[in-house]
Amino acid sequence: MHAVHLHAFGPAENLVLEQVPDPLPPADHLRVAVEAAGVHLLDAVIRQGRALGPFPLPELPTVPGREVAGTVDAVGPGVDTSLLGRRVVAHLGRAPGGYAELAVVPVESVHFVPEQLSAAQAVAMIGTGRTVMAVLDSVELTAADTVLVLAAAGGMGALLTQYAHHRGARTIAAAGGPEKTDRARSLGADLAVDYNRPDWPETVRTALGTPRPVTHLFDGPGGALARTATTLLAPAAIHHAYGGASTRVSPEADDGTEEAPTEGITVRGLPAAQVQDRKREFEEASLRLATEDVLAPLVHTFPLTEAAAAHRALENRETVGKVVLVP
Numbered sequence: 001m002h003a004v005h006l007h008a009f010g011p012a013e014n015l016v017l018e019q020v021p022d023p024l025p026p027a028d029h030l031r032v033a034v035e036a037a038g039v040h041l042l043d044a045v046i047r048q049g050r051a052l053g054p055f056p057l058p059e060l061p062t063v064p065g066r067e068v069a070g071t072v073d074a075v076g077p078g079v080d081t082s083l084l085g086r087r088v089v090a091h092l093g094r095a096p097g098g099y100a101e102l103a104v105v106p107v108e109s110v111h112f113v114p115e116q117l118s119a120a121q122a123v124a125m126i127g128t129g130r131t132v133m134a135v136l137d138s139v140e141l142t143a144a145d146t147v148l149v150l151a152a153a154g155g156m157g158a159l160l161t162q163y164a165h166h167r168g169a170r171t172i173a174a175a176g177g178p179e180k181t182d183r184a185r186s187l188g189a190d191l192a193v194d195y196n197r198p199d200w201p202e203t204v205r206t207a208l209g210t211p212r213p214v215t216h217l218f219d220g221p222g223g224a225l226a227r228t229a230t231t232l233l234a235p236a237a238i239h240h241a242y243g244g245a246s247t248r249v250s251p252e253a254d255d256g257t258e259e260a261p262t263e264g265i266t267v268r269g270l271p272a273a274q275v276q277d278r279k280r281e282f283e284e285a286s287l288r289l290a291t292e293d294v295l296a297p298l299v300h301t302f303p304l305t306e307a308a309a310a311h312r313a314l315e316n317r318e319t320v321g322k323v324v325l326v327p
Contacts, residue, residue: 002327003100004307007061009049012311015064015099017304023104025076030083030107032090035119037098037304038067038127039323044311058096064307065098065325067091067127068105069119079107087113089122091130091283099307101327111283114291121290124297124322128155129286132295134275135242136163137282141216143168148204148214150229151221152189153180155322156242158298160218161187166294172204172214174229176317183298183320195225201232216240233265242270299324 001022004015025031043064045052069089075081088110097103113122135156141147147164151157152173164171165188173184174195181192191207193200205211214232217239219225230239275282289295298321302310306325313319 001101002304003063003102004065004304004325005061005063006047009047009057009060012044012047012308012315014047015308015311017307022102025074025079025104027077028079028107029076029104030072030079030088030110031074031076032068032070032088032103032105033073034068034098034101034103034327035070036068036123036301037065037100037103037325037327038123039099039302039307039310039314039325040066040127041314042066044315047311055094063097063100065096065100065103066093067123068098068103069113069122069126070103072110073102075107083107083110087119089113089119089126089287091126091279099304099325101304111287114287117287117290120299120301120322120324120326121297122287123324124155124299125286125290125295126283128322129159129290129295129297130279130282131242131270131275132156132159132163133282133285134278135160135218135240135270137274137278139216139238139240141167141169143170145169145215146172146208146213146234147216147218148172148174148229148232149184149189149218150174150195150225151176152184152187152192153298153320154220155297156220157218158184158187158321159295161189162295163289164216164218165189169216170208172208174200174225180320187298195228201228204232218242230265236264237266239265239267240270241267297322301326303327 072083090105090109147169149160152161153175171189173189173192175181175184185192212234300319304325304327
């Protein structure tokens with residue numbers, strides 16, 4: 001099979017497609033003929049040689065990638081042979097290996113791909129969608145809320161924009177550039193603004209007729225963009241700070257919630273332990289909402305042979321939706 005290997009930490013060019021022996025599934029594992037492999041910003045961070053959160057740097061060489069979908073083509077000892085030929089999707093957890101034509105997966109990690117989803121869509125929901133479900137856990141959005149989603153044309157942002165619209169909340173999407181704002185508007189945003197324009201917060205205030213209208217801020221990027229967005233938060237608003245794309249506007253609390261120092265604004269983080277402990281629950285919820293047409297993931301595909309280009313595009317914020325490699 002062909003797989004993308006990383007032999008040395010560094011730039012995207014260090015991702016090299018190589019031919020290697022086909023892996024054999026051990027006991028309680030199965031092998032997937034990969035049709036789609038998810039690419040995450042975490043992959044790029046690790047590729048650079050930077051550990052993040054609970055993810056230690058892997059031993060080299062390594063095959064990156066933690067999300068795959070495809071067809072079961074082999075099973076290990078103890079695995080039901082009726083799974084052969086079934087379309088499945090799985091998150092590999094901390095063990096990489098997704099950027100390949102074949103991937104070995106623990107049988108306990110797989111979900112059957114719903115008929116109405118493509119492999120690329122299933123990959124988006126099993127990883128990015130899972131995190132969205134964790135972010136939304138215990139969040140009750142209503143028509144009384146005004147929601148601001150940062151990076152609204154990204155993998156998570158697109159799903160959060162759709163969900164807020166589904167719940168009837170007034171939804172503001174902030175994205176970078178006209179193409180992305182148009183895409184966010186098509187997802188149901190009531191107002192889409194280009195955060196590359198320095199006057200974007202004033203555009204929001206003018207459109208909504210109040211200086212601090214936002215009751216829920218969904219913030220993946222963090223950094224300067226998040227600091228600007230917080231000027232739109234109403235008293236007692238909730239700032240959902242997740243992801244690691246940039247420095248957080250404030251540190252995430254160990255238990256996922258902390259009080260901001262002004263006006264009772266709550267900063268709600270996303271502890272990795274929460275996602276890990278309830279990962280299957282969140283994965284099932286994500287796939288269910290996709291089959292119910294509540295969420296429709298955006299995907300930006302690259303051939304497996306162009307894994308380096310996919311990393312560069314993701315790091316330069318040139319992608320729309322979930323980045324997926326297709327063998």
